[in-house]
Amino acid sequence: DSPKAICTSLGYRELNDSSLAVKGNSGTLSSTKDTRYYRRKKTNLFKEIRSCQRTDTYHIVELSCKNIECGVRRVEKTQPQTRIIGGKPSPPGDWPFLAALLGGPEQIFYCAGVLISDQWVLTASHCVGNFSHGDTSGWTIQLGITRRHSHSFFGQKAKVKRVVPHPQYNIGIAHDNDVALFQLQNKVTFHEHLRPVCLPEPDRLLEPGTNCTVIGWGKKEDSNLSEYEAEVNEVQVPVLNRSLCNKWLEPRELNVTDGMICAGYEHGGMDACQGDSGGPLLCRTSPNSNRWFVGGIVSWGIKCAHPRLPGVYAYVPKYVKWIRKQMAMYAD
Numbered sequence: 001d002s003p004k005a006i007c008t009s010l011g012y013r014e015l016n017d018s019s020l021a022v023k024g025n026s027g028t029l030s031s032t033k034d035t036r037y038y039r040r041k042k043t044n045l046f047k048e049i050r051s052c053q054r055t056d057t058y059h060i061v062e063l064s065c066k067n068i069e070c071g072v073r074r075v076e077k078t079q080p081q082t083r084i085i086g087g088k089p090s091p092p093g094d095w096p097f098l099a100a101l102l103g104g105p106e107q108i109f110y111c112a113g114v115l116i117s118d119q120w121v122l123t124a125s126h127c128v129g130n131f132s133h134g135d136t137s138g139w140t141i142q143l144g145i146t147r148r149h150s151h152s153f154f155g156q157k158a159k160v161k162r163v164v165p166h167p168q169y170n171i172g173i174a175h176d177n178d179v180a181l182f183q184l185q186n187k188v189t190f191h192e193h194l195r196p197v198c199l200p201e202p203d204r205l206l207e208p209g210t211n212c213t214v215i216g217w218g219k220k221e222d223s224n225l226s227e228y229e230a231e232v233n234e235v236q237v238p239v240l241n242r243s244l245c246n247k248w249l250e251p252r253e254l255n256v257t258d259g260m261i262c263a264g265y266e267h268g269g270m271d272a273c274q275g276d277s278g279g280p281l282l283c284r285t286s287p288n289s290n291r292w293f294v295g296g297i298v299s300w301g302i303k304c305a306h307p308r309l310p311g312v313y314a315y316v317p318k319y320v321k322w323i324r325k326q327m328a329m330y331a332d
Helices: 004-010 036-038 045-050 242-251 317-328
Strands: 014-022 028-034 058-068 098-103 108-115 120-124 139-143 156-167 180-186 211-216 233-238 260-263 280-284 290-298 309-316
Touching: 098 120, 108 280, 108 290, 120 290, 120 317, 139 180, 156 280, 180 317, 211 290, 242 260, 290 317, 309 317
Parallel strands: none
Antiparallel strands: 014 028, 014 058, 098 108, 098 139, 108 120, 120 180, 139 156, 156 180, 211 233, 211 280, 260 309, 280 290, 290 309
């Protein structure tokens, strides 16, 4: 089962085929071997290539995997932690879908995003700024890392081919339709530290009380003196009833539309903050599942973690059809 195990470790659901070739001075002799071969010979792919000797011939392994499994984390805790403001650091590789949006030749951190396929990153339209209709060469997307300043072996930096902000962003109602897409110049290679998150179904409802997790490199204190974090932090927050959220924000004359969702606590204390913009609000596909989908994108809020001032997120289920349409339109 080794070939399938290798595909699984890379985040794929299925093995197409595998081959073990012996390469030498006389050319390459290749044979395709399936699971039944390894069982019959009481061996596996690892043993076959581990027996390599320092000779003129050597083994080459070719694998063909398919169907990447979205939303799977490399590390899964046995108990959800309810401890970004009020949060806790995430271990390296814990959230393989997270992206950092870097701008300019100095690659300054602007916003977060989330990988949704091998060539597309979802973020917030307010992160795009003046780059949306201009030269995209100023953008760099950093993937596969949890520490922004690290040079991880697993990390990848990608240039941007296209930026697609939502055409109705901030029109009519402040902060509405706050989603945008980055198309990468080249498709990324998936591995256990770099995987796509799942997109929800367009009719998916995030019920009030659903506990989701917001992650990002944002400030841990609501202060101008506070700086963006070097490592990812995470905090669990419950989805709030939209009408209740509007009631809390009514004195501020702000409106939470059906393209937005609120998450947080009435007493505050746990929230996203400056620097988390564009990052994902991640929810389990089912209560005990180890798969996650992006339910929201960090959009706006009044201060951070204050009572009755929850974080407001772009409500991703509303935009899934638009997202898929753009991905299909610009597919390579």
